[in-house]
Each structure stands twice: as structure tokens, then as C-alpha cells.
Amino acid sequence: xxxxxxxxSGCRAPGRPRRSQSVASCALAAFAAFGLxxxxxxxxxxxxxxxxxxxxxxxxxxxxxxxxxxxxxxKADANGAAGSLSTGGISHGCPKFVPQERGGNVTIxxxxxxxxxxxxxxxxxxxxxxxECIVEPGRLTVKYGFSGRVLLGPRGKTEQAxxxxxxxxxxxxxxxxxxxxxxxxxxxxxxxxxxxxxxVRIIAFDVAQGSRPGxxxxxxxxxxxxxxxxx
Numbered sequence: 001x002x003x004x005x006x007x008x009s010g011c012r013a014p015g016r017p018r019r020s021q022s023v024a025s026c027a028l029a030a031f032a033a034f035g036l037x038x039x040x041x042x043x044x045x046x047x048x049x050x051x052x053x054x055x056x057x058x059x060x061x062x063x064x065x066x067x068x069x070x071x072x073x074x075k076a077d078a079n080g081a082a083g084s085l086s087t088g089g090i091s092h093g094c095p096k097f098v099p100q101e102r103g104g105n106v107t108i109x110x111x112x113x114x115x116x117x118x119x120x121x122x123x124x125x126x127x128x129x130x131x132e133c134i135v136e137p138g139r140l141t142v143k144y145g146f147s148g149r150v151l152l153g154p155r156g157k158t159e160q161a162x163x164x165x166x167x168x169x170x171x172x173x174x175x176x177x178x179x180x181x182x183x184x185x186x187x188x189x190x191x192x193x194x195x196x197x198x199x200v201r202i203i204a205f206d207v208a209q210g211s212r213p214g215x216x217x218x219x220x221x222x223x224x225x226x227x228x229x230x231x
Contacts, residue, residue: 065132065143065145067145070200071147071197093214094133095140095214095216097129097130097218097219099126099220103221106124107122107123108124108227108228108229110229114229120153121152122153123151123153124163125148125150126147128146128198129144130146131144139204140204142169142203142218144167144202146199146220147198148197152188156193158189159188162185162186163184163222163227166179166221166223167180167218167219169219170216170217171215180201180203181223184199203218
């Protein structure tokens with residue numbers, strides 16, 4: 001059985017990078033207005049629909065979760081508006097897929113200046129998540145995806161920024177049963193204060209006897225420990 005669901009999270013955005021004194025003033029004002037503390041992450045869920053699939057995990061190549069779709073969703077929600085909405089038929093066969101507490105965003109500072117609002121280079125935010133599941137006896141295969149944005153700060157510059165991401169699965173007792181790590185590269189540009197990213201991966205794990213797939217939960221977050229200057 002295939003089950004699908006899209007979850008959307010919203011964060012509030014800081015400002016533009018410093019290119020001149022006037023631009024820097026705007027950036028500082030925006031950062032002051034929105035703050036660099038963690039943002040709340042409401043969710044929006046939309047059913048992709050469902051169909052019956054065979055038992056082979058090779059059939060994970062199905063429509064619904066795609067980098068293009070997630071990227072478009074992230075761009076359409078450029079302001080990170082808060083709020084929640086549920087539409088469509090939501091299947092309970094898929095684990096929930098949620099950003100970790102504080103893990104859904106990360107702020108990168110200049111070396112030695114962590115916590116200084118004037119030293120912010122850029123901020124990454126995971127704003128959209130989606131997953132599809134293929135449920136088999138004792139086994140669950142999840143095709144998951146996520147997208148988000150990177151906002152330039154007062155000390156932002158044109159460069160390629162790399163963000164380590166970690167996804168892990170927990171069971172009903174909150175024990176980790178599977179994990180996946182990856183690097184997301186984003187091209188930043190002083191002429192474009194907001195850049196976007198998306199990725200789609202597959203993770204599979206065993207479902208313990210007597211457990212239901214819906215009892216498991218997937219978590220995603222930026223790996224701060226693997227990112228220099230991160231907070």
C-alpha cells in the first residue's frame with residue numbers, strides 16, 4: 001500500500017546582505033524586526049492521493065514527492081507565513097516527518113562572532129517536508145523530500161554554502177532505528193537575498209513485530225555540530 005502526505009512549515013525571514021551603507025541599514029532593521037531566535041514551525045498537510053502498489057521496493061519511483069515540486073512550494077511561500085491547514089485524505093500508514101526542535105533552522109556567523117547579529121552571514125531554514133510510504137510486512141520504505149531557503153545576513157556574500165542535514169527515524173519508545181545524512185549545497189548571491197534548495201531521498205527500516213508504521217516518526221534538522229560558525 002502506498003501512502004502520501006505533504007507537510008509544510010513556515011519561518012520568519014531576516015533581511016538582505018550588506019552591499020552598501022544603505023543596504024546594510026535595511027538588513028539590520030529586518031534582522032531586528034524578525035529576530036534570530038528560533039522560529040515557530042506550524043504545518044500544512046496536503047494529501048497527494050493514494051494507489052495500490054505491489055510488494056517490491058523498486059516501486060518507490062512514484063509521483064508526488066519530487067525536488068521540483070518541493071522547490072516550487074518553498075518559493076511560493078517566500079514570506080514563511082505562519083498558519084496550518086489540512087486538506088485531502090491523510091493516510092496513517094506513514095510516519096510523521098517533522099523538523100527537530102531548533103533543527104529546522106541554522107544561523108551562520110563570521111568566525112569568532114557567534115551570537116552577534118551584525119556578524120550574520122546567512123540563515124538556512126527547512127520550510128517544506130514531504131514523504132511517501134510503501135508498507136510491506138515487517139518493512140517500511142519511505143521516499144522523503146524537503147526544501148527550504150537561505151537568507152543572506154548583514155555579512156552575507158556571493159558564495160556556495162554547504163549545509164549538513166541529518167534525518168533519523170524513531171520508534172514509539174523514541175529509540176532511533178534508522179538515519180540518513182547528506183550535504184545540501186546552495187549558491188548564494190548578493191543580488192539575490194533569498195536562495196532555495198530541495199532534495200529527495202529514500203530510507204527503509206524494519207517495523208518491529210506488533211508495531212504499526214504510524215507509530216514511527218521521522219525527524220530532520222541541520223547538523224550544527226558539523227557546520228562551522230553555526231548556532
